[in-house]
Amino acid sequence: MLLSSSESGPIQPPETRLMRVALVGPPQACARLRAEVAGTFEVVGAFADLASARAAAPDADAFLVAAETHRGRVAEAGRIRAAEAGRIKDDLVELVEPLTERETQVLELLAEGLSNKGIGARLGISDQTVKFHVASICGKLDAHTRTEAVRRAVRRGLITL
Numbered sequence: 001m002l003l004s005s006s007e008s009g010p011i012q013p014p015e016t017r018l019m020r021v022a023l024v025g026p027p028q029a030c031a032r033l034r035a036e037v038a039g040t041f042e043v044v045g046a047f048a049d050l051a052s053a054r055a056a057a058p059d060a061d062a063f064l065v066a067a068e069t070h071r072g073r074v075a076e077a078g079r080i081r082a083a084e085a086g087r088i089k090d091d092l093v094e095l096v097e098p099l100t101e102r103e104t105q106v107l108e109l110l111a112e113g114l115s116n117k118g119i120g121a122r123l124g125i126s127d128q129t130v131k132f133h134v135a136s137i138c139g140k141l142d143a144h145t146r147t148e149a150v151r152r153a154v155r156r157g158l159i160t161l
Helices: 027-037 050-056 067-085 101-111 116-123 127-141 146-155
Strands: 019-024 041-047 062-065
Touching (some): 019 050, 019 127, 041 050, 050 062, 101 116, 101 127, 101 146, 127 146
Parallel strands (some): 019 041, 019 062
16 A cells, blocks of 8 residues: 555555456357456457347447457358459458547557557557457458558558558
């Protein structure tokens, strides 16, 4: 406990709150995701799909979509597009959910090679929040690394170098 030099007593540490997230995906994927984010995020609910999550309007800061759920939808969108066009172009598959303005800002700074701390300092957010945005960007772009996310974003015209 910290002691104050004044007569008012001990100094209380600042109150910290974990980011509140709602999980989206099949039950098994949500259970895996819940275990992965334990201690990093506060899980406020789990939903089968994004539409039902939004309809429930949970008290959450963000929705966290299970990777296999997102990959499955991206793959399906890609198959439909490939069938329509008669060819397969992975990087031209439309995003299931577009990047937010903040995710685009984070992606541009990723492309500059900044670390999570550097991005956080530049945008005035915590490095933990940056980590969350990077995970969301990778999920939306179906990328497994930061570099792959930047490459896919450049090919889709989402950012320029």
